[in-house]
Amino acid sequence: MATNDTPTTGEFAKKTIKGAGNLLITLIILVVDFVLGLFAFKLFSLGYVPIGICIVLIMILISVAFLVPKAHMFKWMAVGLSAWLLFSIFPIIYTIYNAFTNYGDGHLITQAQAIKQIEAQTYLPETGKSYQWIAYRSPDNKYLLWLKDAEGNTSLVTQVDVEGAAEIPIVTGENGIGEIDAEGAPVTIEGYQRLNRILASTDKNLTKIKFGNPEKTIQVRSPSEAAELLPLYAYDAETNTFTDQLTGKVYYDQKGTYVAKTGQRLIPGYTAVVGMDNFVQFINSPGLRGPLVTIVIWNFIFATGSLLLTFSVGLLISIIYGDPKFKGKKLLRSLLLIPYTIPSLITILIWRGMFNPDLGIINRMLESVLNISPRWFTEPWLARAALLIVNTWLGYPYWMLVTSGALQSIPSDIYEAAEIDGASGWQKFWGITLPLLLVSVGPLMISSFIFNFNNFNLIYAFINGGPPIPTATTQAGYTDIIISYVYNLAFASGRGVQYGYASAITLLLFILIAIMSLLQFRFTNMWEEVGENV
Amino acid sequence: MSKHPKSISRSRRISLIWRWVLAVVLVTFSVFPVLWIISASINPVNDLASQQLIPPNANFDNFKQLVSNPIFPFFTWLKNSLIVSTISTLLTLSLTTLAAFAFSRFRFKGRQSLLKSILLVQSFPNLLAIVALFTISKQIGDVVPWLGLNTHAGLILVYSGGAMGMNIWLMKGYMDTIPRDIDESAHVDGATDWQVFWKLILPLLRPILVVISILSFIGTYGEFIIARTLLTQREMQTVMVGLQIFTAGQYTKNWGVFAAGALIASVPIMVIYLILQDQIVGGLTQGSVKG
Numbered sequence: 174m175a176t177n178d179t180p181t182t183g184e185f186a187k188k189t190i191k192g193a194g195n196l197l198i199t200l201i202i203l204v205v206d207f208v209l210g211l212f213a214f215k216l217f218s219l220g221y222v223p224i225g226i227c228i229v230l231i232m233i234l235i236s237v238a239f240l241v242p243k244a245h246m247f248k249w250m251a252v253g254l255s256a257w258l259l260f261s262i263f264p265i266i267y268t269i270y271n272a273f274t275n276y277g278d279g280h281l282i283t284q285a286q287a288i289k290q291i292e293a294q295t296y297l298p299e300t301g302k303s304y305q306w307i308a309y310r311s312p313d314n315k316y317l318l319w320l321k322d323a324e325g326n327t328s329l330v331t332q333v334d335v336e337g338a339a340e341i342p343i344v345t346g347e348n349g350i351g352e353i354d355a356e357g358a359p360v361t362i363e364g365y366q367r368l369n370r371i372l373a374s375t376d377k378n379l380t381k382i383k384f385g386n387p388e389k390t391i392q393v394r395s396p397s398e399a400a401e402l403l404p405l406y407a408y409d410a411e412t413n414t415f416t417d418q419l420t421g422k423v424y425y426d427q428k429g430t431y432v433a434k435t436g437q438r439l440i441p442g443y444t445a446v447v448g449m450d451n452f453v454q455f456i457n458s459p460g461l462r463g464p465l466v467t468i469v470i471w472n473f474i475f476a477t478g479s480l481l482l483t484f485s486v487g488l489l490i491s492i493i494y495g496d497p498k499f500k501g502k503k504l505l506r507s508l509l510l511i512p513y514t515i516p517s518l519i520t521i522l523i524w525r526g527m528f529n530p531d532l533g534i535i536n537r538m539l540e541s542v543l544n545i546s547p548r549w550f551t552e553p554w555l556a557r558a559a560l561l562i563v564n565t566w567l568g569y570p571y572w573m574l575v576t577s578g579a580l581q582s583i584p585s586d587i588y589e590a591a592e593i594d595g596a597s598g599w600q601k602f603w604g605i606t607l608p609l610l611l612v613s614v615g616p617l618m619i620s621s622f623i624f625n626f627n628n629f630n631l632i633y634a635f636i637n638g639g640p641p642i643p644t645a646t647t648q649a650g651y652t653d654i655i656i657s658y659v660y661n662l663a664f665a666s667g668r669g670v671q672y673g674y675a676s677a678i679t680l681l682l683f684i685l686i687a688i689m690s691l692l693q694f695r696f697t698n699m700w701e702e703v704g705e706n707v
Numbered sequence: 708m709s710k711h712p713k714s715i716s717r718s719r720r721i722s723l724i725w726r727w728v729l730a731v732v733l734v735t736f737s738v739f740p741v742l743w744i745i746s747a748s749i750n751p752v753n754d755l756a757s758q759q760l761i762p763p764n765a766n767f768d769n770f771k772q773l774v775s776n777p778i779f780p781f782f783t784w785l786k787n788s789l790i791v792s793t794i795s796t797l798l799t800l801s802l803t804t805l806a807a808f809a810f811s812r813f814r815f816k817g818r819q820s821l822l823k824s825i826l827l828v829q830s831f832p833n834l835l836a837i838v839a840l841f842t843i844s845k846q847i848g849d850v851v852p853w854l855g856l857n858t859h860a861g862l863i864l865v866y867s868g869g870a871m872g873m874n875i876w877l878m879k880g881y882m883d884t885i886p887r888d889i890d891e892s893a894h895v896d897g898a899t900d901w902q903v904f905w906k907l908i909l910p911l912l913r914p915i916l917v918v919i920s921i922l923s924f925i926g927t928y929g930e931f932i933i934a935r936t937l938l939t940q941r942e943m944q945t946v947m948v949g950l951q952i953f954t955a956g957q958y959t960k961n962w963g964v965f966a967a968g969a970l971i972a973s974v975p976i977m978v979i980y981l982i983l984q985d986q987i988v989g990g991l992t993q994g995s996v997k998g
Contacts, residue, residue, distance in 0.1 A: 246809045250806035254871075259843070267839040267843070515976065522969065526959070566736065633932065634951055
């Protein structure tokens with residue numbers, strides 16, 4: 174562009190448009206930042222600090238990418254990287270963090286929330302200010318309570334757990350209230366029945382219901398008296414302790430749980446960093462350690478076995494039917510590819526039906542031909558064998574595809590040279606085909622191993638890790654692999670969720686996978702490729 | 708080498724015969740479960756115990772049951788699955804293509820370390836961090852309910868964010884094979900980065916776009932455990948979650964209905980495989996394994 178010429182109108186318009194465009198972008202980014210900022214603020218105020226920090230980082234990333242001219246290349250990836258940060262990186266970091274916390278049943282909430290919940294626990298004092306009362310009951314067992322204190326003040330209150338106003342003004346004609354008697358209590362309330370002494374004393378619910386609002390809760394104490402509930406535990410922020418108002422017992426904060434000297438605990442606790450506790454617990458408890466050893470060993474057997482079986486079947490097929498002279502090759506290939514074209518979960522569930530020990534087709538056939546009926550789902554090694562059979566079915570088409578391609582790329586003159594030297598077919602396979610093949614498909618074998626190492630879908634959908642290991646203190650089975658074991662620790666209902674402990678084991682899995690991946694990178698020169706492109 | 712011609716043809720015939728025998732065995736192994744489920748789906752007896760390979764009085768009652776079965780809202784699930792997979796795929800595709808363009812075409816500080824991190828992180832399946840994903844979804848949902856647990860939008864975000872790494876890597880690798888001379892000459896002619904991307908590079912990316920979208924669609928369509936963890940209401944669930952939960956119950960008594968559902972749910976993926984077989988094979992051997 175010539176500098177000493179005055180800009181033409183066209184250029185001027187272009188610049189103006191560009192300026193307006195920049196202004197628009199700045200405005201949009203400001204709006205985005207505002208929304209994200211608000212989002213982060215709300216997360217912080219709920220006590221969700223880690224994810225709040227993550228949102229702030231995303232906010233900074235987006236602002237820098239779009240507003241700093243030098244960082245213009247980040248515009249292209251700002252949104253993608255944000256998604257990656259939030260749903261790939263953050264979960265990993267968060268899992269590592271969780272491994273060192275007691276996050277799980279009884280410790281699911283933040284400290285502020287836990288304190289609030291403990292402070293909300295109340296008791297009914299045996300002495301103190303009391304009220305006269307009359308109860309009103311609706312056909313669907315909703316209650317209203319009329320109260321009169323010693324000074325003669327009256328009020329009509331609703332249940333604490335009912336939405337809306339806690340107190341209803343006692344005015345005839347309003348809210349269905351009829352006439353008012355000499356005591357000041359409504360004689361009738363529309364939709365409610367006034368309970369006389371006999372009805373009230375036979376009503377089992379009445380003494381359990383809390384009336385009023387959370388700040389001033391009233392409960393029926395005796396046929397003649399109702400009283401205000403008092404907080405049971407007083408919190409002292411300075412010492413971070415709770416004191417029981419009835420017994421005077423003091424509860425001290427111990428890694429997320431308030432515990433008395435006698436060992437009694439207050440519920441709930443909160444999520445706190447507990448250091449190596451999860452790992453120590455694992456080492457000290459045979460009920461946890463035992464199953465994990467079994468599971469890790471089986472995990473390796475399963476991944477190795479799956480790889481060997483799928484690879485050999487796939488390779489066998491491509492060697493035998495790779496011969497171009499073989500007629501019907503195309504049809505055969507299509508038929509053999511079928512397992513690959515159906516979502517694996519569906520076929521796993523079909524196999525599950527076929528392997529059903531009592532009703533499935535496999536045992537019905539075995540019974541009629543061999544007169545045996547293996548217990549596929551209850552015998553550990555039979556269950557494991559069934560899994561390997563199913564996984565072979567699921568996985569061989571992949572290796573059929575991969576090896577048939579790789580075999581074609583082996584130059585035929587190597588074979589010819591071997592034939593001249595008098596090599597047999599077997600020798601050619603072990604000496605030429607397999608080594609060359611392993612070089613080209615080696616990295617894919619590692620991927621496949623890692624995939625099967627974490628093949629949660631198969632284990633979970635086919636048999637859910639069963640049959641159970643009897644000595645385990647948590648849900649663990651003979652066919653469980655690490656990842657399915659972790660999943661059950663975290664989510665299996667009934668025995669309580671143990672996110673912290675589950676994360677600690679996930680950490681072990683992370684390390685195993687990282688080692689395998691680094692091996693794979695070394696194999697494939699992927700690291701170097703990154704460097705070469707600069 | 709010096710064998711009589713007649714004996715060569717004889718040994719060839721024997722080898723051909725055993726090859727065919729083996730082929731029959733292999734095809735039986737591969738096709739049997741599929742035949743079995745087709746047979747179950749048209750068997751009027753709904754029970755696993757009384758299933759035969761060739762059912763007497765075959766009809767389509769099981770399929771009809773799918774339409775109005777209250778404990779098995781099959782078509783709602785199928786619709787959910789198609790929506791979630793389609794949107795996740797489109798989102799993944801657009802975000803990764805843009806990011807990969809920057810990695811392939813610009814040189815900047817931190818590029819290498821970012822690429823290496825992406826490569827390393829992608830080897831951890833995001834299923835591993837399922838507790839964290841659950842917590843993130845829950846906490847986001849406490850502030851923005853339509854992005855939290857039990858929403859399709861939340862699930863789509865988790866899927867797209869989790870697949871980002873691998874797809875950026877695949878896409879960047881492909882873009883690197885497109886010579887940079889093309890865009891340099893366009894830059895000389897005054898084209899902006901966006902014009903280069905949109906008009907020159909994007910049309911050349913068709914093959915890899917097809918591969919990534921197929922793999923991504925198949926992957927999200929078949930995924931069930933994250934979906935199961937994040938979607939707790941029956942009407943919100945995807946078809947894979949629905950089928951899995953269904954078989955965890957009294958499935959042997961409803962085998963026919965399950966079979967009919969399983970067949971219909973397989974159709975979208977089978978169609979994709981039949982039409983785009985070659986691209987899929989290419990994509991798989993580039994380093995990803997079927998999920």
